[in-house]
Amino acid sequence: MEYEAIIGLETHIQLNTSSKIFCSCKADSWFDGPNTNICPVCTGMPGVLPVLNKAVVEKGALLAAAMNADLQPVSYFDRKNYFYPDLPKGYQISQYDRPLAKGGWLEVPLDGYQRRVGIWKLHLEEDAGKTKNENGQRMIDFNRCGVPLVEMVTGPDLRSADEAAAYLIRLRQLLRWIGVSEADMEKGHLRCDANVSVRLKGSETFNTKTEIKNVNSIEAVRAAINKEIERQVREYERGGKIEAWTLEWDEDTQTLKKMRSKETEADYRYFREPDLLPVHLTEAWKSAILADLPELPLARKARFIGEYGLPEYDADLLTAERSLSDYFESAVKAYGGDPKRVSNWLLNDVMRMLNESGKIAGELSLTPAYLAEIIKLVDAGTVNTNTGKALLDKVNESGKSPAQLVESEGLAKVSDAGAIRAVVEQVIAESPAEVESYRAGKVGLMGWFVGQVMKKLQGKADAQKARELFEELLK
Ligand SMILES: [Zn+2]
Structure with missing residues (x-):
């Protein structure tokens, strides 16, 4: 029964x-x-x-x-x-x-x-x-x-x-x-x-x-x-x-x-x-008293889905806590682009920072405006995605603006074809065994080649350009 x-x-x-x-x-x-x-x-x-x-x-x-x-x-x-x-x-x-x-x-x-x-x-x-x-x-x-x-x-x-x-x-x-x-x-x-x-x-x-x-x-x-x-x-x-x-x-x-x-x-x-x-x-x-009553979590979740086109999964996580959802909204306004992109950065990377620090979103030195600025720097190709992610922590630790840090630490992406080509050629010259394996069909080594370029350029290389050059030179 x-x-x-x-x-x-x-x-x-x-x-x-x-x-x-x-x-x-x-x-x-x-x-x-x-x-x-x-x-x-x-x-x-x-x-x-x-x-x-x-x-x-x-x-x-x-x-x-x-x-x-x-x-x-x-x-x-x-x-x-x-x-x-x-x-x-x-x-x-x-x-x-x-x-x-x-x-x-x-x-x-x-x-x-x-x-x-x-x-x-x-x-x-x-x-x-x-x-x-x-x-x-x-x-x-x-x-x-x-x-x-x-x-x-x-x-x-x-x-x-x-x-x-x-x-x-x-x-x-x-x-x-x-x-x-x-x-x-x-x-x-x-x-x-x-x-x-x-x-x-x-x-x-x-x-x-x-x-x-x-x-x-x-x-x-x-x-x-x-x-x-x-x-x-x-x-x-x-x-x-x-x-x-x-x-x-x-x-x-x-x-x-x-x-x-x-x-x-x-x-x-x-x-x-x-x-x-x-x-x-x-x-x-x-x-x-009621003037202090904020928009409540479920109403805000529904609005995030309707107004920003977020999947329910994202909207649920972003409204679990008020400070996080306020942060998201400020960042979306400062960014001006696709809200889902802001949600991805928040839920993957900013959430990790919050979990590690035990802070709430509103307490971070990485303000919503700074987060939006970092995403824009990545969108514009000024820095690559890895540098963008590293910038999150750098901004949060220093309280300096992303643009300031890119300038003072020379973090701008190296996408100058000549500069990358020189490094790619250097990697090829230094790695005869890998070059041989690659040419013999082990194409999975491409990731390793690009990684070597990244290492030599402190992670600032334009990965796509490096990949294209390897494909050209290893043919
Ligand atoms: Zn008492």
Whole structure:
């Protein structure tokens, strides 16, 4: 029998504001020691009052708009009451029935089809601290208390582990694109729990689901969901039933462990946070926020295909990251010729530089205008392709313009027939054995002959001319 999986994802996204959501402590403590970025507000001392960080509302609203959600003119904060050692207040300030935004969706392109994943919940909240066990002791770090989060829950719209992974990849791309989160799963900027159930294909019912927690990479999400789908199918096949467990992914053993059986939904006794005013998102404020909403990745990809005639493959790679796609567009404008030619240079050579340096495109000293200039120098025959490629690194290292480097380092292509002929004749005179083999039919040696000329002319020879001269002289 054929089964299908029903998957919904619950994500927590850490917004990259400089300070926390309700106090002025530094939000990102990745490089700091435990309990260094804390104050009476975020550690829940009696009598303190929270003050809402405006930037959190703005980044949250930008994300909501990018997810096609409806921004609410008035939203409220609520207290979610529960006890946990790393939650010093005894409650978490979150949003409940009147969140910042409602509805929304994310389009996820997949192999040959597209899935629209609905958003059921999108709200702002504060993070709790961290607990860890060390040397038999339970340690608590409050640095993370009050770090701003957006909680986002999808509908049960995903049908496989690969679709879930694709959703997370698109979400991460979007978060970085609009600049609201670093979205680094390893650092906990993007956390994901997965709800998984299976059913017979064609069935309309929703069976009991389990929840997978503690997955901190996209590959782990994929592996954990696949394991859980297999387990549930096995269970149904042998006539068993699925219980609503909460499972924890163990990265080391690549297995799921039962954390607890989920009984009834916890009663968090939500009530309005009395120390915070409602958030009034006026039309003027909303327009100011939305003015920062850039063209989104999928729209830009479609435009690259339509406007520049790029193949889908190129358009997809060029819009994987915003800085790269901005770079491409600037370079195309500066170049003025075939955009595909710019795409080739970018995806082959500039991408290599980016991978080696760990930089993003906008940080290179090789500006889009310089890249365009190099391609034009190659087009015009001023330098050959090899020199053009070498120029990329030279420009990037020195910050000097390509024309300047061609001039000062004498990189212009040697295409003077007399000069090349002299070198070709020299190579022939120095290589009697190769000449003999070539004349005996080993024509594959042509590449070697041209290579010798290149070597003697420091790579600057016009390869085509050299080849023609060898063909003439070795006949
Ligand atoms: Zn604080």
